[in-house]
Amino acid sequence: xxxxxxxxxxxxxxxxxxxxxxxxxxxxxxxxxxxxxxxxxxxxxxxxxxxxxxxxxxxxxxxxxxxxxxxxxxxxxxxxxxxxxxxxxxxxxxxxxxxxxxxxxxxxxxxxxxxxxxxxxxxxxxxxxxxxxxxxxxxxxxxxxxxxxxxxxxxxxxxxxxxxxxxxxxxxxxxxxxxxx
Numbered sequence: 504x505x506x507x508x509x510x511x512x513x514x515x516x517x518x519x520x521x522x523x524x525x526x527x528x529x530x531x532x533x534x535x536x537x538x539x540x541x542x543x544x545x546x547x548x549x550x551x552x553x554x555x556x557x558x559x560x561x562x563x564x565x566x567x568x569x570x571x572x573x574x575x576x577x578x579x580x581x582x583x584x585x586x587x588x589x590x591x592x593x594x595x596x597x598x599x600x601x602x603x604x605x606x607x608x609x610x611x612x613x614x615x616x617x618x619x620x621x622x623x624x625x626x627x628x629x630x631x632x633x634x635x636x637x638x639x640x641x642x643x644x645x646x647x648x649x650x651x652x653x654x655x656x657x658x659x660x661x662x663x664x665x666x667x668x669x670x671x672x673x674x675x676x677x678x679x680x681x682x683x684x
Contacts, residue, residue, distance in 0.1 A: 505529060509536035619660040626665040627654050642670035646679075655679055 506513045508531045519529040520537065530537070544550055557563055583589055596602040614621045630636035639651045651670035657679075658664040671679065 507531070507533040507536055509533070509540075620656075622662075623656050623660045623665045627668060630666065636666070639670045644672040644675050645669045646675040647672060652676075 504513050505516050505519055505527065507519075510533065512533065514533050516527075516529055518533050518535070520534060521528055522530045525531070532540075597606065627636065631638055639654050642651045643649065644651045649672045652673050653671060653676055654668035655671045655676050656664065656667070657669050658667045
């Protein structure tokens with residue numbers, strides 16, 4: 504049990520965000536108080552103006568240009584995806600029972616939401632299985648020339664276009680979907 508310094512209520516420690524530098528390992532304000540503070544802070548017109556001025560400022564813009572030009576990672580999310588410790592944890596999670604369960608649920612949800620994509624992918628798998636279409640790995644990537652790992656439905660997912668595919672490596676395939684979104 505811990506008492507919040509903002510509202511004065513005594514709550515369970517699960518109601519407080521962790522903070523490594525504090526003695527007990529938790530922040531002094533409860534989660535509800537922090538959420539309320541953040542909500543009010545961003546609703547305040549003065550705060551919005553300050554944030555906008557900062558982001559439109561010359562110093563900030565020049566920093567962003569310099570950062571994106573010199574860094575291979577364009578976003579924090581991309582940086583974190585490449586972190587070897589995160590990759591190891593993600594792999595460990597995927598192999599755990601919980602990870603497998605979550606993956607199956609999300610895959611089932613994807614299949615329900617995208618039946619035309621699922622059918623198109625199944626058609627390609629059937630063609631490869633029966634030997635009417637070579638595996639994608641036997642071809643070079645159409646975009647970068649590396650070894651291809653999967654097929655891309657570049658003409659859409661209509662039944663007439665199911666077999667109109669091009670071989671791509673994983674990165675080019677992800678990039679092509681980002682461009683089309």
